[in-house]
Amino acid sequence: MSTIAENIAKVRARIREAAQASQRDLTTVGLLAVSKTKPAAAIRQAHAAGLRDFGENYLQEALAKQTELTDLDLIWHFIGPIQSNKTKLIAEHFDWVHSVDRLKIAERLAAQRPANLPPLNICLQVNVSGEASKAGCQPDELNALAQAVTQLPQLHLRGLMTIPEPTEDPAAQHAALARLRELRDGLNLDLDTLSMGMSQDLEAAIDEGATWVRIGTALFGARDYGQAH
Numbered sequence: 001m002s003t004i005a006e007n008i009a010k011v012r013a014r015i016r017e018a019a020q021a022s023q024r025d026l027t028t029v030g031l032l033a034v035s036k037t038k039p040a041a042a043i044r045q046a047h048a049a050g051l052r053d054f055g056e057n058y059l060q061e062a063l064a065k066q067t068e069l070t071d072l073d074l075i076w077h078f079i080g081p082i083q084s085n086k087t088k089l090i091a092e093h094f095d096w097v098h099s100v101d102r103l104k105i106a107e108r109l110a111a112q113r114p115a116n117l118p119p120l121n122i123c124l125q126v127n128v129s130g131e132a133s134k135a136g137c138q139p140d141e142l143n144a145l146a147q148a149v150t151q152l153p154q155l156h157l158r159g160l161m162t163i164p165e166p167t168e169d170p171a172a173q174h175a176a177l178a179r180l181r182e183l184r185d186g187l188n189l190d191l192d193t194l195s196m197g198m199s200q201d202l203e204a205a206i207d208e209g210a211t212w213v214r215i216g217t218a219l220f221g222a223r224d225y226g227q228a229h
């Protein structure tokens with residue numbers, strides 16, 4: 001087995017145990033492999049080990065890998081910060097966008113999603129930790145944003161996403177992740193998705209209702225930002 005295949009088996013075991021401990025149906029927890037900074041060959045190995053969903057943060061890097069991997073049946077998720085001038089290519093080349101945090105970006109994605117493709121799956125990114133530097137809309141802006149996004153053509157609002165302040169304290173992990181679930185429930189929209197949980201906090205995330213855990217390091221190893229970014 002490749003290292004990546006071994007890592008996938010370990011992460012799957014963590015997900016399975018967490019789902020069991022939280023009495024959740026395992027089929028409701030998706031594993032999104034975060035492949036940013038990793039080569040197309042790593043995605044190919046992960047695909048061979050059964051993964052289909054891949055998350056990328058940097059548009060040009062993602063497009064280059066997509067070009068190398070057109071022979072595979074992959075589902076592409078954009079999970080990084082979005083500048084306005086990137087929306088057209090994101091709308092054309094991804095199946096999901098997890099990081100929509102303002103209406104202008106949603107409007108551009110809606111207008112630029114090609115008519116021959118299914119609606120783009122959207123999560124609204126929410127800043128649940130209140131750090132000034134982090135992306136994501138504020139909780140008090142969420143309701144207006146969500147209502148507006150549901151009105152846009154060619155988008156399917158699926159749910160919410162968050163990147164909480166990193167902490168190893170399980171109580172603090174739970175508090176931030178529970179907040180996202182409560183915000184979702186408070187919207188009174190038919191939202192089936194909570195994109196939360198990374199390598200460090202996937203157990204807490206599954207316990208709080210995550211439907212996508214976004215896992216990079218635990219699958220592909222530590223990232224080297226030396227050259228590209």
Ligand SMILES: *Cc1c(COP(=O)(O)O)cnc(C)c1O
Nearest residue numbers: 034079198199214215216217218
């Ligand atoms: C990099 C990244 C991840 C993966 O984080 P790990 O700690 O490496 O598992 C998940 N979500 C987002 C939005 C990321 O940018």
